[in-house]
Amino acid sequence: MKGLRVFLANLGRHTFVSPDSTPPLGILSLAAYLRSKLDVDLLLMDQRVENASVESVVQRAADFGADVVGLSLMTYYASMLGPVTQGLRAALPKAFQVLGGPHVSACQEAALMGNVADAAVSGEGEYALEQIIRAHQARADLTSIPGLLWRNGEGAIIGNPGAVPIIEDLDTLPFLAYDLLDIRKYRRVQSHAHMPPRRYLSFFSSRGCPCKCMYCHQVFGKRFRAQSPERVVAEIEHHTKAFGVNNIEFEDDIFNFDPKRVLGICDLIAKRNLKLRIYFGNGLRTDVLTEEGVEALVGAGLCFSAFALESGSPRMQQFMGKRLNIDKFLQGVRWATDRGVFAHGFAMLGFPTETEEDMKATLDVVLNSRLHTAAFFTVVPYPGTELYAYVAKHTPDKLKGFASDDLEFIRNRINLSEVPDEVLFRYQRTGFRRFYLNPSRIARIVRDYPNPCFLPYYLPMFTIRATKRLFA
Ligand code: B12
Ligand code: SF4
Numbered sequence: 001m002k003g004l005r006v007f008l009a010n011l012g013r014h015t016f017v018s019p020d021s022t023p024p025l026g027i028l029s030l031a032a033y034l035r036s037k038l039d040v041d042l043l044l045m046d047q048r049v050e051n052a053s054v055e056s057v058v059q060r061a062a063d064f065g066a067d068v069v070g071l072s073l074m075t076y077y078a079s080m081l082g083p084v085t086q087g088l089r090a091a092l093p094k095a096f097q098v099l100g101g102p103h104v105s106a107c108q109e110a111a112l113m114g115n116v117a118d119a120a121v122s123g124e125g126e127y128a129l130e131q132i133i134r135a136h137q138a139r140a141d142l143t144s145i146p147g148l149l150w151r152n153g154e155g156a157i158i159g160n161p162g163a164v165p166i167i168e169d170l171d172t173l174p175f176l177a178y179d180l181l182d183i184r185k186y187r188r189v190q191s192h193a194h195m196p197p198r199r200y201l202s203f204f205s206s207r208g209c210p211c212k213c214m215y216c217h218q219v220f221g222k223r224f225r226a227q228s229p230e231r232v233v234a235e236i237e238h239h240t241k242a243f244g245v246n247n248i249e250f251e252d253d254i255f256n257f258d259p260k261r262v263l264g265i266c267d268l269i270a271k272r273n274l275k276l277r278i279y280f281g282n283g284l285r286t287d288v289l290t291e292e293g294v295e296a297l298v299g300a301g302l303c304f305s306a307f308a309l310e311s312g313s314p315r316m317q318q319f320m321g322k323r324l325n326i327d328k329f330l331q332g333v334r335w336a337t338d339r340g341v342f343a344h345g346f347a348m349l350g351f352p353t354e355t356e357e358d359m360k361a362t363l364d365v366v367l368n369s370r371l372h373t374a375a376f377f378t379v380v381p382y383p384g385t386e387l388y389a390y391v392a393k394h395t396p397d398k399l400k401g402f403a404s405d406d407l408e409f410i411r412n413r414i415n416l417s418e419v420p421d422e423v424l425f426r427y428q429r430t431g432f433r434r435f436y437l438n439p440s441r442i443a444r445i446v447r448d449y450p451n452p453c454f455l456p457y458y459l460p461m462f463t464i465r466a467t468k469r470l471f472a
Contacts, residue, residue, distance in 0.1 A: 004137055005041045006034060007066035009057055010101075011073040011080050012048030014189060021049040021189040022281070023181060023202045025251060026072045026101055026125070031177040033126040038133060044180045049189060054080060058087035066092055068133055070125075071117070072101035075382060081115040089116050096136045100125045105219045106384030109149050109157045119150035124207070124220065126173070127165045166221065170207060171231040178239050192281025193249050193304050194344060194373070196454040200247035200279070201239050205232045205265075209253040211285075212321035213310075214386040215348075215379065224257050229264030237272055246301075249279040256284050259293050266296035276301035277450065283308050283346070286332030287325050294335040303450040307333050308346040312365030313358035316351055321386070330369055337370040342448050345374035347431065350424050352390060354379075354417040359427040367434055372445050376431040378424060379416055391416055 008031055010024035024046045031042045043064045047057050061069055069088055073081070085097055099120040104111040111120045119142065121128040131145045142150045146162030167173060178201065187199045206226035209218065227235075240246055256262050269276060278297065283306035294302075309329050310322055317324050337343050347366050349359050366374050381388040381399070391398055398416055415421045435441065449455050 003039070003041065004067050004133065005043070005065055006031075006068045006070065006133065007043050007045070007061040007064050007095075008070045009045040009061070009072065010048055011057070011071055011077045011084065012046075013051055013077070014048055019190045020192055020194070021046070021186065022192045022249070022251065023178070023183065023186055024048070024072065025176065025202060025204045027070065028176040028178060028181065029173065029204075030070065030072075030100075030125050030129055031180055032174040034130060034133065035177065036174045037130050040133065042177070042180055044177070046181070046185070049185045054083045054087060057084055058091050061088055061095070062091040066095050068136060069095050069097045070129060071097065071099050073099070073103045074101065075103045075106055075384070078103050078107070078111070081111075081117065085115040085117045096132070098129065098132055100129070102217055102219050104149070106217050106382065108384075109159055110383075112149060112151060112157050117151075119148055121148065121164055123147070123164045124166045125164075126167055166225075167207075168225065170205075170225055170227045173227075175235045175238055176203070178243065183243060183245075191249060191279070192251065193279035193306075194281070195279065195304060195450065198247055198451070198454070199243075199245045200249055201243065201245050202249045202251050202281075203232070203236060204251050206252045206255060206257065210257070211254065211323075212386075214319075214321045214390065215382070217382065217384055220253070224254065226258060226261055229261060229268050232265050233268040233272065233274075236269070236276070237274060240274065240276070246275055247277045247279065249281050251282050252280075253282065254285050254288075255280060255282075256289055256293060259288065259290050262293045263296050266300040269300040274301075278302045278304075280305040282306065284332070284336075286329040289328075289332040289335070291335050294332070294339065294341075298336075298339045298341060302336075302341055304342045304344070305336060306344045306346060307336075307371065309362070309365060309369075310346060310348045311351070311354075311358065312347075312362035313354075316354055316358050316362075319353060320348075320351055326365055330365070333370050337372070337444075337448070340448055342450055343371045343373075345369065345371040347374060347376045348379050349376055349427050349431070350379040350415055350417040352387075352394065352416045354419070356419050356423060356427075359417075359419070359424070363427065363431050363434070366431065367438075370444075371435075372441065372448060374431075374435050376428045376435075378413065378428055380414055381416065 008027040010027050014021045027044055034040055045060050097117040099111055099117045104120045105122045135142055147164035148160045150158055152158055187197050207220035208223045208225050210222050210224055278301045333343050347362050381391045415424050417424055
């Protein structure tokens, strides 16, 4: 195979409401894998970090002369698929267009509706994309690629039997193709860790999460698979040295699921004297966190972590399937903050069946915790989740006029709970206000914020959060 041109784009925009942008680990992993297996020329584009228009995406692919275009996206950006794929079809009529990422995993064959892409891959894309490219090059048909969704000559959407194969041994994956990305662009925008702009790299060291939260998409399945400490640290060392960066963020769903692995990673970071500053934008799970693990992570450079409580009501914990032990949550946050880690909390209000008492319990836990910052979200049902199926079955009227592929989606004010709208949104406003307008919390933010010299940059962000929904 020679000279095939593969253009991979992460679709998205960063907006005032969602200002964060992180390196697109999906296409970075696909690119690394493809070049280890095939002789291909690769061009990567992150529309989100560039805030580029649909026309720019098409133009970039056309200028490159792409033979294969891979588009990665969340459902949030699905309304872009029609214009992007039609634009690509007009500019590059022969290019094979394939969709992937969380949107396809959540929406399956529906991801191919309303656009002209040729195929879509649900779940992990490495093996499947390799096979698609090989088939495209050999002009072979696509019927033998397990689990592939594709459009036949008559335009019908076909789902091949079987499942898209997953990578069993994540140590076999080549290092992320960071050399194909201009990482300087990411220091100009907010990262997932809600820290001021700075030079950093993101990593994803495990796939699959055995937990059963009803609002989650579970892109990587239920079985936890992880890279070994040696593989994780070798990749970190390679990239941080190559780019002269010491800030790293992990995006894993449940990084600390295996406490021994955590200790192994920290031990190697210490032995290699990597002098890292480590951030968990997506969080550490508190019911499998150990004090020894926190101690080791702090020794390895941990300075920021998110902690997802979601609800302070034990009844809601059972209902939503998260089943977090609330005392362990508070203890985990304390272990971290006692050692100087800056802690950000996630809370959700407004689950189906949720009462005012449940909401009060959530506010009580968050307000009385040692978290430095927190976000109170209202619950939104995303298609493809168990939560969405529950709402569609029990209260279908609540889904009327609700478009999850809309860029304004995040502003949707849906109320799935038992309480009237004004009560739900009052709890959200009160949560933000009481949390942030607390002098001792403000003092702790100032004391513990990683990189204190950046605090002045943080003030506008803090003000936005402190006043969020305050006047709505
Ligand atoms: C980092 C992250 C973000 C970043 C941005 C990510 C980005 N680069 O664009 C930020 C913090 C901005 C973010 C925001 C949100 N996020 Co987010 N985020 C993540 C997180 C934690 C990690 C993503 C990642 O790096 N994964 C690792 C890589 C390797 O996986 P991957 O990208 O999925 O790629 C693999 C496959 O999907 C596939 N693949 C990917 N692309 C392609 C392309 C082709 C052509 C092919 C064939 C295959 C393929 O192959 C890859 C390798 O196997 C995921 C959780 C998760 N488990 O992935 C949630 C996740 C993607 N987010 C999610 C959600 C819901 C959101 C929000 C809407 C949350 C909210 N309510 O605010 C917002 C969106 C707001 C907005 N304005 O965009 C959902 C997406 C659900 C969906 N249906 O789209 C996820 C899956 C979380 C979950 N478990 O429910 N997020
Ligand atoms: S712990 Fe996180 S990744 Fe796992 S099911 Fe719950 S929300 Fe999803």
